[in-house]
Amino acid sequence: MDLLTQALILTGILFVFLAGGLWVAMALAAVGLVSITLSSSAPPGLIMATTVWGSTATWTLAALPLFVWMGEILFRTRLSEDMFSGLAPWMGRLPGRLIHVNILGCAVFAAVSGSSAATAATIGKMSIPELSRRGYDEKLILGSLAGSGTLGLLIPPSIILIVYGVSAEVSIVRLFIAGILPGLMLCGLFMAYTAGWSLLNPSRTPAFDIKMSLLEKIRASGRLVPVLSLIVFVIASIYQGWATATEAAACGVAGALIISAVTGSLSWKSFIDSLMGATRTSCMIIFIVAGASFLSVAMGFTGIPRTLTQLIQEMNLPPYALLAVLTLVFAVLGCFLDGISVVVLTTAILLPMVEAAGIDLLWFGIYVVLVVEMSQITPPVGFNLFVIQGLTGRNIFWIAYAALPFFLLMIVAVALIVLFPEIATWLPGQLSDR
Template sequence: MDQLIQSILLIALLFLFLGGGFWVAMSLLAIGYVGISMFASAPPGIVMSTTVWGASASWTLTALPLFIWMGEILFRTKLSEDMFQGLAPWLTRLPGRLLHVNVLGCAVFAAVSGSSAATAMTVGKMSVPELSRRGYDEKLSIGSLAGSGTLGLLIPPSIILIVYGVSAEVSIVQLFIAGVFPGMLLAGLFMGYIALWAVIHPGKTPPADFSMGFLEKVYASRRLIPIILLIVFVIGSIYWGWATATEAAACGVAGALFLSLVTGSLNWQAFWSSLLGATRTSCMIAFILAGAAFLSVAMGYTGLPRVLAEWIRDMQLSPYVLLIALTLFFIVLGCFLDGISVVVLTVAIILPMVQAAGIDLLWFGIYVVLVVEMSQITPPVGFNLFVLQGLTGRNILYIAYAALPFFLLMVVAVVIITIFPEIVTYLPQQATARN
């Protein structure tokens, strides 16, 4: 009973801090400090200083600013301007035609940015006006963009997978490899739905307004192909064991700088802006991770994770029932917080339950990202909904309704990887065996 009261007090205090506008990192540090001070005998100041330093000095974290910087550099290579021109010629024969640009464009940019909101915003700026001008269905155009924007959280190199790997002490290389097939699965489900919708509503898809031969298509994609090859090289070098995540990120930065130089978009202002943008984002995430590390240690001192794990074990819940409960919990929490905050806020408390239920932590990391993706397009505070509201001027409920089919497809994806966990674990196992 005492442990239950402690849990309620700390959770209430956390939501009080967050609701009061405190930074997430400061809220985590404060809750950890209060938890140790009230419910443990350890000196909170010493524990905080050593834990924060240990979390900040982690070698694993070095991949984070490098991948973010790679994305910032490529973002300034006019990638979004080239994307429509490069992808559109290859899609004219598919049912739904240029609507698939939203899915494939988001998939490409997801491998660059690692951010859901940035992916939806960048691709949306390019695709929404163009699709509207050509007469494509507005609801499906907006809905497919809302759903596809969430691929920024899953397709590697994903920032949120790095955050989960550091928080849960799971190999980031393994997480990156594990995210490939689920990302392809989700993109395939989205494209399949668009194609099926186009077949059912043939009159709502405008006819192709241009036709190109193979060499013409390749020429139209000339500026997009090097970026895709760079992304494939970065992920492939990790899979084949040629490089660690940090080394691959360093190669990615070098390649991005080279492409930016070749395309003529590398100048001092762009270089400085990309460096500052990467620094700001990296510092924010590192600060949150340091706060989460201290909260995790503080929870260990209070004994709450052990009590929760024993409670789950005594209830003898099946892994499926636990996953259903966690799915609902993550969706609700994700309506109010960004994905990174959701992960760092919950990992310290939830992982003991997950381990007690016998769920593989590598698989669970991909599951968490998929569920957090779902929360990005659910009202009242789904971040992608606000991004698209700013782009289109449409009511947020209209956008949420347009995104509903893609939310349901994400539910289908979660069910599929739950029934067939090999979709997540196969590539990491093969990479481990190969290396």
């Protein structure tokens, strides 16, 4: 059987499994079993056992459940509400007013949760009722929330960056540092669009009705201090080399528990709920990583990745052309799979091509996350769209239309990091120089 036929059969089997509702991890592992059976006489069961153990029994991957738990603690306590209340008084004089609370709130919460869905859900629960009551434009409310929620994938500590780092064998610390400037850039683009829209539509932007003195604003901002302190501590400990990503995650969990206990928002129920929520999410992600790792090894038996790499080299595609093709591939996959599944599914096949084209794997990780962010607000499987639909009851395609301007801004962000790769590589370079 030639490689093209084999690749088409395996792709068809994968889509049949996924369309049939089989778990992503099991679908990946099943395709791996079929791959080895068709192309080799090697024992697939032994290979699966060895690969699954090798891919999951790593100290680096221990950071993932800890960062997930840290986000769950904040999600289920009053700290997220304090963050919203601390931001709101300062946004009134900006064009767009309280819509910026959506964007900045998502950026801040993303830095402690690492999850796009958790970010959109947490900020949406607080902002949607409040902004709707004040008369803000519904499309802008939901569009800004859907778009800004994706910052949870990029701003460190990002769960998907941990998964990419493990899959691509790239330093997670350097990936975290690389995500800071692109995350801030994307946040700035969202705020600039919101301000521009507000200036063009003054009649659809309500007057600012929060009357507070400077001293009252400063006091309200005090509620931001615990969450911001936790963010600064976690990121600084990684950047300064005081702790590895896993150690920083453990300190982050301890800090979140202490802060929520001191502020009186930690109860036994919220503790158990956060622990179980983190357990479910972490098991799902690690199960997917295990299935994808086995599929990666199975692909090596088929020879498909090696053949594709040779084909790319023979085509002599310039890096820009290759990235344009990969952007389209990721965008299509993102319409059917969640972001983590896209990353682990494509890493084994694409990384040899990317290395052959001379593209830096650290920069490529940030590029992949930006493109996967786009898929979070594209139907039919845009996870942020599902979250917001659950909060509002709105049709998912209507929410996707509301988020379209922010989707286009993500395309601008991808173009900017392609044209100016230093946006992603400069800060990690400073880390290396120490």
